[in-house]
Amino acid sequence: MRNFLSLIALFILLISSCSSPKEESQSTETANSSASVESLDPKEFSEKSQSGIILDVRTPQEITQGKIPGSLALNFYEPDFLSKATELPKDSEIFIYCAVGARSQEAGNLLIQQGYTKVYHLRGGIQAWSMSGLPIE
Numbered sequence: 001m002r003n004f005l006s007l008i009a010l011f012i013l014l015i016s017s018c019s020s021p022k023e024e025s026q027s028t029e030t031a032n033s034s035a036s037v038e039s040l041d042p043k044e045f046s047e048k049s050q051s052g053i054i055l056d057v058r059t060p061q062e063i064t065q066g067k068i069p070g071s072l073a074l075n076f077y078e079p080d081f082l083s084k085a086t087e088l089p090k091d092s093e094i095f096i097y098c099a100v101g102a103r104s105q106e107a108g109n110l111l112i113q114q115g116y117t118k119v120y121h122l123r124g125g126i127q128a129w130s131m132s133g134l135p136i137e
Contacts, residue, residue, distance in 0.1 A: 035117040037096075037108030042132040045095060045122045052093030052118070055085070057107045058126070062099055066136035068129060076103045086114050097122035097129070 040048065049068075056067050057076035067073070074084055076098065085107070088094060094116060096104040104121035111119050122129060130136055 035112050035119070037105060037112060038120045039101075039105070039123045040095075040120050041123055042129045042134055045097070045120065045129070046134055048093070048120065049095035052095050052120075053088055055088075055094060055096045055107070056126075057081075057096055057098045057103050066126070066130075068097065068126065069135055069137045071097070076107050081107075082110055082114070085111060088116075090114075090116050091118075093118040093120065095120045095122070098125045100125040100127055 054068055054071040056063060056071040056073045058067075058073075059075050059077060060073070063073055074081060078084075094108075094111060096107050096111075096119065098104040098107075101122065101124050104125065108119040108121045124131075126136070
């Protein structure tokens with residue numbers, strides 16, 4: 001009987017410790033921060049970005065193929081990306097784009113972690129922008 005109770009106690013202990021650290025950290029991030037990167041389609045991005053800073057986080061080689069007019073280039077892959085990005089005013093709206101949307105989402109998350117609260121990224125990146133017929137320079 002004692003072995004049976006020990007086995008049940010061990011089983012309960014194992015079940016209660018099964019939550020992953022990732023799940024716990026995501027819950028903590030959500031609880032600690034109400035800000036998040038807002039994803040915008042090309043039309044929304046075009047309309048809203050006129051009032052903020054547009055940040056192109058692609059590589060210089062990618063930018064030679066064209067960029068959104070008025071955007072600032074800041075290569076996400078450079079080691080000093082975050083230190084340069086955090087020179088932007090925290091009270092400004094920051095609109096970020098890349099080639100297809102993954103880097104801009106990640107860059108936006110980094111800015112949110114640094115205390116920025118008005119961060120937007122272009123869903124689908126400049127490819128979606130171009131396919132929507134929006135201007136590229």
